Amino acid sequence: MNIPGILLAGTVSRYGQLSNAWGEFAAGTTLQYTSSGGVQGMRLTFNKALPCGANYVAIVNPNDSLSPYGCMAVVRHKTETYCDFRVVNDSGGEVTGAGLDFMIIGRNK
Numbered sequence: 001m002n003i004p005g006i007l008l009a010g011t012v013s014r015y016g017q018l019s020n021a022w023g024e025f026a027a028g029t030t031l032q033y034t035s036s037g038g039v040q041g042m043r044l045t046f047n048k049a050l051p052c053g054a055n056y057v058a059i060v061n062p063n064d065s066l067s068p069y070g071c072m073a074v075v076r077h078k079t080e081t082y083c084d085f086r087v088v089n090d091s092g093g094e095v096t097g098a099g100l101d102f103m104i105i106g107r108n109k
Contacts, residue, residue, distance in 0.1 A: 009103040049080040056106030062098040
């Protein structure tokens with residue numbers, strides 16, 4: 001039986017440093033800031049392709065925010081090797097200088 005499970009989880013700082021990471025795909029996971037179509041974003045890049053391809057659920061919570069407001073991350077695009085997020089504050093403004101607590105849930109083939 002192939003049941004869903006946590007493929008990787010951890011915390012990545014705004015500087016791209018990984019901590020409290022676990023799961024076979026966690027080591028080597030990095031965070032970088034990106035821009036696509038004029039929208040600022042963050043890319044969580046996995047150390048190797050996930051066995052479930054892009055068929056996974058990404059649960060993220062921004063941390064290290066320099067914004068005085070609450071903020072949230074929205075998944076913009078995902079592939080088997082990375083997941084892109086846009087982080088906005090409660091006023092809809094862009095958030096920079098944030099890290100992520102993350103969990104990637106999928107099926108290990």
